[in-house]
Structure formats: structure tokens, C-alpha cells
Amino acid sequence: MTNPFLPGTGSAGPEHPAAAISWSAQSVSGRRKPVNDDAWLAFSSDVKGAALLGEDGRHSLAAHDLIFAVSDGMGGGNAGDVASRLLLEQLSTMIPRTFRIAASGLKPDYLTHLQQVIQAVHLELNARADGDSQKQGMAATLALAWFTPENLYLCNVGDSRIYLHRQSTDGPETRQLSEDHTFAWKKMQRGELTEREFRAHPRRAALYEVIGGGHPTVNPYVASCPYQAGDRFLLCSDGLIDGIWDKHIHTAFLKNPDSTRPLTESLIARAVCNDGNDDTTVIALEVHDIVKNG
Numbered sequence: 001m002t003n004p005f006l007p008g009t010g011s012a013g014p015e016h017p018a019a020a021i022s023w024s025a026q027s028v029s030g031r032r033k034p035v036n037d038d039a040w041l042a043f044s045s046d047v048k049g050a051a052l053l054g055e056d057g058r059h060s061l062a063a064h065d066l067i068f069a070v071s072d073g074m075g076g077g078n079a080g081d082v083a084s085r086l087l088l089e090q091l092s093t094m095i096p097r098t099f100r101i102a103a104s105g106l107k108p109d110y111l112t113h114l115q116q117v118i119q120a121v122h123l124e125l126n127a128r129a130d131g132d133s134q135k136q137g138m139a140a141t142l143a144l145a146w147f148t149p150e151n152l153y154l155c156n157v158g159d160s161r162i163y164l165h166r167q168s169t170d171g172p173e174t175r176q177l178s179e180d181h182t183f184a185w186k187k188m189q190r191g192e193l194t195e196r197e198f199r200a201h202p203r204r205a206a207l208y209e210v211i212g213g214g215h216p217t218v219n220p221y222v223a224s225c226p227y228q229a230g231d232r233f234l235l236c237s238d239g240l241i242d243g244i245w246d247k248h249i250h251t252a253f254l255k256n257p258d259s260t261r262p263l264t265e266s267l268i269a270r271a272v273c274n275d276g277n278d279d280t281t282v283i284a285l286e287v288h289d290i291v292k293n294g
Contacts, residue, residue, distance in 0.1 A: 020288045022058040024260035027281040037073035037080030038281040041088040047099040050092040066147045072237040075138035083138040090121040110153045118220045125212030139213030143235045152225045163234040165253040174250035179221045181209035229289035239280030243271025260284040
């Protein structure tokens with residue numbers, strides 16, 4: 001039997017009561033960084049296009065999809081800053097096209113559309129960098145959560161992460177849903193490295209997948225994940241992981257059960273205190289059943 005806690009690659013699950021998402025986002029610059037190369041994005045999407053959302057909010061899924069994303073830019077000069085923001089700007093333009101597909105009477109294939117969008121943005125970043133010495137090699141990671149009324153579709157490239165915290169029959173659990181695109185992370189998943197060994201690995205940050213960077217193609221990790229009321233999600237850049245372990249993320253969920261803003265602030269505060277050299281960005285999310293909670 002498929003574990004419903006983990007994402008799959010199939011179609012959306014059964015319909016459930018109308019839901020709402022609450023969220024909080026925060027980004028801080030690394031103490032050794034003159035420019036914050038991280039960026040985050042929150043927007044609602046419908047047939048009219050994208051509407052940008054603020055750092056904190058709550059929004060129903062009855063009439064809109066909701067998309068949240070974190071990106072960590074890489075490259076010399078201002079290229080990292082440009083890469084992460086250009087990537088997210090392009091996503092907010094391309095993702096709403098699924099509504100035009102639906103309006104034409106066709107059922108959108110969300111996972112295929114996500115892969116096509118990421119490939120298009122990848123080519124756009126490479127085109128912007130071509131011939132510009134200030135931007136050559138610019139690239140970015142991505143962690144994206146796309147909530148529709150029926151399902152969550154997620155995507156990641158690089159080592160920006162997505163976590164899910166859920167109450168199960170065995171108690172609360174926190175799991176990483178995304179996949180780091182590093183060989184060190186894969187070794188940890190196979191049990192060849194402990195988390196401590198992974199964190200000390202000299203190639204921990206050596207990414208084999210990024211958006212841009214002059215590479216001809218990109219292979220994002222995409223999956224679908226049924227959600228339910230009470231689920232809580234976390235999107236973050238690797239700056240957070242530099243400062244805290246997975247067990248600390250789980251503890252933060254447990255200690256901040258009532259609001260996304262205290263969770264976001266507590267995670268960033270601890271990560272910055274423990275490390276803080278890199279830019280750190282977090283979006284905390286919670287799913288609400290609006291039939292019960294209004």
C-alpha cells in the first residue's frame with residue numbers, strides 16, 4: 001500500500017472539503033553576504049493570471065490555486081540575486097497558463113506542465129546570461145509547492161527543501177518531501193552516511209542539478225502529494241539547513257503549533273544563531289478545513 005504521507009507521481013487524489021492555506025515568509029541575508037541571493041514568492045493563480053501575495057496571509061483554495069516558492073541564486077557579482085528573482089518572476093507568468101488549458105475543456109497535466117515550465121525558465125536564465133560577463137554561469141535552486149483544490153504538486157531543483165509535518169496514528173512526524181540534488185544526500189538516503197557525516201561532507205553543496213548555469217537541460221524532481229487539514233509545510237533555502245538539523249525542524253513544528261509566523265521566526269533565529277553565514281529563507285504553511293474553521 002502506498003504511504004499517503006509521502007509524495008507520489010500519480011494524479012490528484014479524491015476531492016475533499018474546500019481548504020484554505022495560511023502562510024508566513026521571511027528571508028535574511030547571510031552575515032558574510034553583501035547581497036541576499038535568496039528570493040521567495042507567494043501568489044494566487046486563476047484564469048486572469050497571477051496575483052502576488054504578501055509575507056503573511058490566509059487564502060481560500062475555492063477559486064484560486066496557491067503557489068509558494070523559494071529560490072537560492074548562484075553566480076558572481078549580482079548574478080545570484082538576478083537568477084533567483086528572474087526564476088520566480090517567470091514562474092508567476094507561466095504557471096497560470098494551466099487555467100487557460102482548463103478553460104479550453106482539457107484537464108491540465110500538472111506534473112508535465114511543471115516540468116515544461118522549469119525547462120523554459122532554465123533556458124531563459126541561460127539566454128539572459130549568454131554574452132553578459134556579469135551574469136555568466138548564473139543559476140538558482142528551487143523549492144515550489146503548488147496547491148490546487150484537489151492536490152499539492154511539488155517541485156525542487158538543487159538543495160532548497162520542502163518538509164511536511166503531519167499528525168499520524170503513531171504521533172506527529174516531519175519528513176523531507178523534496179530531494180537534494182547532491183550525491184552526498186543520496187548516500188545519506190541509502191544509509192551510507194549519517195546526517196552528521198552528511199553535514200560534514202566536503203561535497204555536500206556540490207549540486208548536479210540547477211536552473212541555469214549554462215547547462216543544456218535541467219531535470220527537476222516533481223511529485224504529487226495529497227494534503228489534509230492540519231498538514232503543515234516548510235519551504236527553505238540551504239541557509240536554514242546549515243544552521244539546524246532535521247530534528248530541530250521537527251521540534252520547531254511541535255513548539256509552534258498555532259501560527260506560521262512564530263514557526264518561521266523561531267527557525268530562522270536558531271539557524272542564524274548557529275551559523276548564519278549564508279542567506280536564509282523560510283516559508284511556513286498550514287492547511288485549514290474552511291468548512292470547519294471558516
